[in-house]
Amino acid sequence: xxxxxxxxxxxDHGDKISGKAKYVCDLxxxxxxxxxxxxxxxxxALLKEIKLPVLPEGYYIxxxxxxxxxxxxxxxxxxxxxxxxxxxxxxxxxxxxxxxGPEAKVIDDILAAITVVYQEETPIFNVKETDxxxxxxxxxxxxxxxxxxxxxxxxxxxxxxxxxxxxxxxTQGILAYYEGAKLVIRGSMQxxxxxxxxxxxxxxxxxxxxxxxxxxxxxxxxxxxEDYPSVLACQTAVATKKVGRPVRxxxxxREDIISTSKRHPAYLTYxxxxxxxxxxxxxxxILYDSGAYRTLSLVVLQRGIIGAIxxxxxxxxxxxGRSGKTNTVPNGAFRGFGGPQVFxxxxxxxxxxxxxxxxxxxxxxxxxxxxxxxxxSTNGIYHCPVVLPQMLEKLDNMSDYQKKYAAYKxxxxxxxxxxxxLSLVYHGCGFTxxxxxxxxxxxxxxxxxxxxxxxxxxxxxxxxxxxxTTFIKLVTTILGxxxxxxxxxxxxxxxxxxxxxxxxxxSMMNVGKLLERACLKLKANWQKGVYQEFxxxxxxxxxxxxxxxxxxxxxxxxxxxxxxxxxxVQVDTLTGATQxxxxxxxxxxxxxxxxxxxxxxxxxxxxxxxxxxxxxxMTAEKGVIRNASLSDYIIPTAKDVPHMEVAFVNNPYEFGPxxxxxxxELPAVGGASAYVEAxxxxxxxxxxxxxxxxxxxxxxxxxxxx
Amino acid sequence: MTQQIKFTLNxxxxxxxxxxxxxxLDVLREDFADTGVKCGCREGECGACSVLLDGxxxxxxxxxxxxxxxxxxxxxxxxxxxxxxxxxxxxxxxAAVSAVQCGFCIPGMVLSAESLLNKxxxxxxxxxxxxxxxxxxxxxxxxxxxxxxxIAAKEGNGIW
Numbered sequence: 001x002x003x004x005x006x007x008x009x010x011x012d013h014g015d016k017i018s019g020k021a022k023y024v025c026d027l028x029x030x031x032x033x034x035x036x037x038x039x040x041x042x043x044x045a046l047l048k049e050i051k052l053p054v055l056p057e058g059y060y061i062x063x064x065x066x067x068x069x070x071x072x073x074x075x076x077x078x079x080x081x082x083x084x085x086x087x088x089x090x091x092x093x094x095x096x097x098x099x100x101g102p103e104a105k106v107i108d109d110i111l112a113a114i115t116v117v118y119q120e121e122t123p124i125f126n127v128k129e130t131d132x133x134x135x136x137x138x139x140x141x142x143x144x145x146x147x148x149x150x151x152x153x154x155x156x157x158x159x160x161x162x163x164x165x166x167x168x169x170x171t172q173g174i175l176a177y178y179e180g181a182k183l184v185i186r187g188s189m190q191x192x193x194x195x196x197x198x199x200x201x202x203x204x205x206x207x208x209x210x211x212x213x214x215x216x217x218x219x220x221x222x223x224x225x226e227d228y229p230s231v232l233a234c235q236t237a238v239a240t241k242k243v244g245r246p247v248r249x250x251x252x253x254r255e256d257i258i259s260t261s262k263r264h265p266a267y268l269t270y271x272x273x274x275x276x277x278x279x280x281x282x283x284x285x286i287l288y289d290s291g292a293y294r295t296l297s298l299v300v301l302q303r304g305i306i307g308a309i310x311x312x313x314x315x316x317x318x319x320x321g322r323s324g325k326t327n328t329v330p331n332g333a334f335r336g337f338g339g340p341q342v343f344x345x346x347x348x349x350x351x352x353x354x355x356x357x358x359x360x361x362x363x364x365x366x367x368x369x370x371x372x373x374x375x376x377s378t379n380g381i382y383h384c385p386v387v388l389p390q391m392l393e394k395l396d397n398m399s400d401y402q403k404k405y406a407a408y409k410x411x412x413x414x415x416x417x418x419x420x421x422l423s424l425v426y427h428g429c430g431f432t433x434x435x436x437x438x439x440x441x442x443x444x445x446x447x448x449x450x451x452x453x454x455x456x457x458x459x460x461x462x463x464x465x466x467x468x469t470t471f472i473k474l475v476t477t478i479l480g481x482x483x484x485x486x487x488x489x490x491x492x493x494x495x496x497x498x499x500x501x502x503x504x505x506x507s508m509m510n511v512g513k514l515l516e517r518a519c520l521k522l523k524a525n526w527q528k529g530v531y532q533e534f535x536x537x538x539x540x541x542x543x544x545x546x547x548x549x550x551x552x553x554x555x556x557x558x559x560x561x562x563x564x565x566x567x568x569v570q571v572d573t574l575t576g577a578t579q580x581x582x583x584x585x586x587x588x589x590x591x592x593x594x595x596x597x598x599x600x601x602x603x604x605x606x607x608x609x610x611x612x613x614x615x616x617x618m619t620a621e622k623g624v625i626r627n628a629s630l631s632d633y634i635i636p637t638a639k640d641v642p643h644m645e646v647a648f649v650n651n652p653y654e655f656g657p658x659x660x661x662x663x664x665e666l667p668a669v670g671g672a673s674a675y676v677e678a679x680x681x682x683x684x685x686x687x688x689x690x691x692x693x694x695x696x697x698x699x700x701x702x703x704x705x706x
Numbered sequence: 707m708t709q710q711i712k713f714t715l716n717x718x719x720x721x722x723x724x725x726x727x728x729x730x731l732d733v734l735r736e737d738f739a740d741t742g743v744k745c746g747c748r749e750g751e752c753g754a755c756s757v758l759l760d761g762x763x764x765x766x767x768x769x770x771x772x773x774x775x776x777x778x779x780x781x782x783x784x785x786x787x788x789x790x791x792x793x794x795x796x797x798x799x800x801a802a803v804s805a806v807q808c809g810f811c812i813p814g815m816v817l818s819a820e821s822l823l824n825k826x827x828x829x830x831x832x833x834x835x836x837x838x839x840x841x842x843x844x845x846x847x848x849x850x851x852x853x854x855x856x857i858a859a860k861e862g863n864g865i866w
Contacts, residue, residue: 009801016809017797017816019742019782026741167844169746169754169810219744219810220844253747464808464845596804596850603847604807630751630842638835638848 004477004658005595011468011488012217021217024173024187025250032175035062035100035239035249036107038114039259040089043327043623044123047087047096053113059101062239069204073231074197076439078294081330083202083234089118090292091327092623093259095231100239100247123327125623127289128267130324134294135301139308139552141379142316144273147281151273155356159270159345160689161672163618164263164611165627166334167635170219171256172228176236177246182494185237186214187248189229190221191501192459192493198230199237212494218463222608222668223333225463226503227295228260257628261332262618264288264300264323266341268308270349273316277357279368281316284308286342288323291330297323300331302432302549303338306556309377310346311388311424312368317377328623333503335605335668336427340612343425344690347673352686361677362402362422366392369424380545380555387651388424391564391586395422398645399566399584408681418581420568421677425670428557429653429662430506433547434540440500442538444511446475446518450531454479454522455487456515458499460507465664466597467507473594474512474657478519479526497535505561505662508593509653510538516657541655559653561666562588567610567674571682573701576694578614578679583607583644583671590653590661602646602667609671611636617691713774716740716784726772731755733771734781742782742813746842753841756814757781763821763840782813785820792820795862796854805854807845815841819855827866828859 015021052061064071064084071086072079085096096116099107124130148154174187183203185195192213200208213233218225232249239247251259266288273281286304290297305321354364370376372385396402404420412418430436445457454475462468472486489495499511514536521534547554568582585606592598615634618627627633646667652659672690680686685700711722715738722733731748734740734757743766746754750768757766758780786793796816799805806812815838822829822837829837834855835848843851859866 007802007804010804010806012809013801013804013806014797016806017800017812018786019740019813021809022741023744023810025745026735028739167842169752169808169842169844170744171746218808220808222844253749466804466807594804600804600807600846600850603849604845605847607847608844629749630747631749635842635844636848637840637842638838638852641847642832642835644847644849 004473004593007596008469008473008483010466011472012462023170023217023219024175024248027175029177029246031245033100033102033243033245033247034104034107035098035236035247036111037095038097038099038111040085040092040094040096042089042118042120043092044121045089045118046121047085047089047116048119049117051115053110055110056106059099059106059110060243061097062100062242063097066242067202067238068241069202073234074201075227075295077298081231081293081295083238091329093329095235098235098239100243123623125326125328127287127324127326130326132325134290134323134325135298136322137302137305137552139305139317139319139378141377144281144283144316144318147273147316148283151275151280153274154271155274155353156269156271157349157352157688159268159348161266161341161344162691163265164334164616165257165618165633166222166224166262167630167633168220168222168224171251171253172225172232172260173248173250174229174232174236175246175248176240178240181210183211183237184214185233186216187229188218188225189215190225190461190463190503192461192491193498194230194501195233196493199233202234203237203241212492215461215491218461221463222335223337223503224260226333226501253630254628257633258625259329261295261330263334264290264331264338264341268342268345270345272353279314282309282314284319286319286321289326289331290323291326291328293330295330296332299432300333300338303428304342306377306428307339308342308346310343311370311426312350313370313374328620329625335608335665337504337665339427339669340609340672343669344673347423348676351677365424376556378556379553383543384559384653385651386562387588387649388562388564391562391588391649394647394649395564395566395584395586398647399582401566404568405681411684415572415574417571417573417682418569419571419678419680419682420566421674421681422564422566423670423674424564426560426562427505427662427666427669429509429559429561430557431504432556433549436510436538437540440538442500442511442514443497444499444514444518444536445497446515446522446534448522448532450529452528453485453487454481457496458511458515459491459493459496460499460511461491461502465601466594470508470593470597471512471515474515475519478516479523505665508660509656509662512657512660513655514538558655559661561661561663563666563670565606565670565674567671567678569675569678569682571679571697576697580610580641581643583610583641585646585667586649587646587666588649588651589663589666590656591650591659592648593658593660598648598663599646601663603644605667606644606646606671607636607641609668610641610675612691613672613675614691617693711771711775713776714778716780717788722771724771726770728771729767730769730771730774731766734766740781740783744810744813746810753814753818754811756817756841758817758821761821761824763818782816785817791865792862795858795865796820799854799858799861802857803850803853805846805850811841811843815843815851819858823859823866831856
């Protein structure tokens with residue numbers, strides 16, 4: 001165990017810091033052509049005619065007519081995303097065709113010379129006015145009607161959460177070419193086998209034997225490279241097939257922001273029945289804005305409904321969750337995956353309830369915090385130990401929360417006001433419901449070669465989170481061999497089995513568990529100088545209450561990772577500007593495999609989450625993203641949160657390797673409400689949205705002054 | 707008539723015949739294969755394309771080729787070669803705290819660190835954060851990077 005916590009130099013450190021690591025934009029090959037997409041400038045329209053200029057020699061147009069297979073991008077449960085628009089467009093930024101050729105500037109000239117004749121239809125921008133509900137689920141627990149009929153008070157609030165952009169530093173990019181008869185797709189991605197699935201259908205291949213997908217160094221993803229690379233892969237594959245040369249598409253930053261998925265904006269209505277100062281029931285309505293196509297909304301929405309009551313025990317509950325279509329860019333996965341919206345609303349609602357009842361918010365929250373053995377929102381069970389009380393104690397020691405909260409609660413005057421906020425959240429580990437068992441069916445292999453080097457054969461990708469290093473660490477710890485003896489190459493689907501996508505905080509807990517089992521078998525059977533191979537398949541933990549999507553009940557997750565965050569701010573009431581004085585986080589990720597790597601995950605995610613609370617403002621006006629650059633969409637710099645501390649508690653999980661649970665998404669869940677609660681504490685007001693802008697703060701101050 | 711722009715790249719005299727208005731970023735990546743210079747936004751916001759111009763950090767996407775005539779340009783590739791001791795101190799410090807995640811911002815971050823250590827050989831945490839504030843990182847939350855620069859300044863005592 002000591003070995004696992006110990007620091008090692010990350011496997012990819014040298015390549016990356018020296019500038020030698022090749023990302024897809026850095027690759028070169030003979031005959032390589034550039035592709036750029038023509039995108040819709042209308043939010044909803046029929047495509048009546050496309051007038052093309054005369055093309056210079058060596059330049060090509062690629063559109064839906066060139067797709068050899070089906071003109072859609074296969075996603076989890078749906079195929080409504082087109083590779084190229086065929087007869088209509090549904091959002092501004094939707095790809096219509098690709099121009100391919102050797103010179104980027106000439107391609108730009110061609111794109112500028114194309115005229116698209118649109119016949120506009122009436123778009124829908126507000127999800128509350130949608131005429132298309134993509135998904136709807138209802139979750140029922142206890143007797144909510146009785147709770148409301150017997151309530152002596154009903155407290156209702158509506159929240160809104162906005163877009164959040166992943167803002168990975170490397171924009172999306174894919175390169176496609178043929179190696180003989182074999183189609184090769186490579187580039188920036190999280191889930192190589194998702195691309196295999198989508199491209200097989202797009203290219204009309206009878207199976208995937210003539211296709212391989214290679215993962216290249218990927219410059220951040222955060223969920224943003226879960227579904228979208230499949231779109232780009234299908235487009236680029238079609239292009240290389242048509243032109244007979246390698247084609248690469250790397251999105252420009254603005255293009256990336258207007259056309260790739262973000263965190264779903266949401267409207268959340270919380271209605272709480274109170275009797276004698278106690279919560280007796282909750283009725284919650286959740287509406288997620290999917291944008292124009294379904295993409296990953298099915299599962300994002302489920303996570304939202306499951307997490308709607310946060311870390312609290314509410315015995316009588318009804319949640320209705322819907323995701324609706326709008327004529328805006330499709331939303332998808334972003335770290336937290338439907339969780340940050342509801343946890344924000346629930347944390348704020350609990351604090352507001354406490355204030356309504358004249359209670360201290362933290363004391364009030366503690367009264368409802370779940371314990372091991374409690375029933376979940378979906379009539380499952382929290383099977384594993386919940387150590388929130390211990391985490392809160394640790395957080396208070398680090399941040400001095402309680403003392404500061406009490407001090408800042410007293411009426412403040414003057415230009416600068418201080419506040420502190422606190423949040424309690426969880427993230428369900430792995431795929432939702434039966435996903436791991438029925439959809440993913442992870443397989444991985446461990447190979448020992450004749451020279452006794454060991455290779456990890458898994459398709460899970462390291463996009464910065466450190467999986468390459470931590471997987472290798474599992475192997476060296478169990479087998480007692482040096483790092484140099486272990487190979488874990490950038491995944492190539494023609495070599496490695498499908499151990500599932502690198503999403504859902506599942507890689508270490510689920511695939512790492514398979515790796516642990518394979519290592520133990522190899523250790524018990526080690527034969528020096530002999531080739532050996534061990535294959536492991538996912539096993540569903542037997543203790544789980546079966547998940548039923550129709551009744552929305554059972555164990556949605558085998559276990560949960562937990563976090564508690566505190567954020568302290570100083571608000572300038574003259575300008576509305578906020579300074580973060582301190583940010584503290586305590587995390588239960590089971591057992592951290594490599595403490596420095598895990599710390600880096602927590603710090604990075606926490607900072608993104610604080611951004612989601614304040615500075616990361618993104619709005620769409622009539623379907624146009626108004627903040628389509630890093631000048632207009634502001635992400636935190638090194639100066640924005642100068643003091644951040646994170647710490648772990650150990651709470652090992654039996655079915656994770658060495659006790660590890662999911663880690664990657666957890667820190668993205670709770671930062672926003674801690675930040676916004678801190679603003680409330682400072683200003684003595686209430687907010688009902690995230691992100692809170694400087695203008696919102698000034699407006700709140702004006703209301704306060706009246 | 708083709709114009710020639712002469713400058714020093716990573717210690718070597720070079721000549722470019724590209725249009726003087728072309729972005730230095732494109733010249734470095736396309737003509738000199740210094741792909742450690744990353745393109746994150748092309749509009750001077752992210753700092754991934756940072757290079758040193760006569761020892762001071764600059765976004766190479768905001769510098770026209772013509773503006774570097776007669777000047778010294780240093781990329782991450784050249785930094786390791788031209789100032790090996792300093793590169794070694796920084797890379798070792800970044801390794802010690804696992805400050806590199808996706809890696810896309812890192813070459814620029816390292817060059818910004820070099821630039822700030824030139825100015826402040828023993829920087830405070832606030833000076834480090836100020837010096838790195840032109841380089842966006844979406845992965846780390848910056849703590850590890852700031853710590854790495856602190857370690858480099860301490861361990862490399864005297865080389866800046």
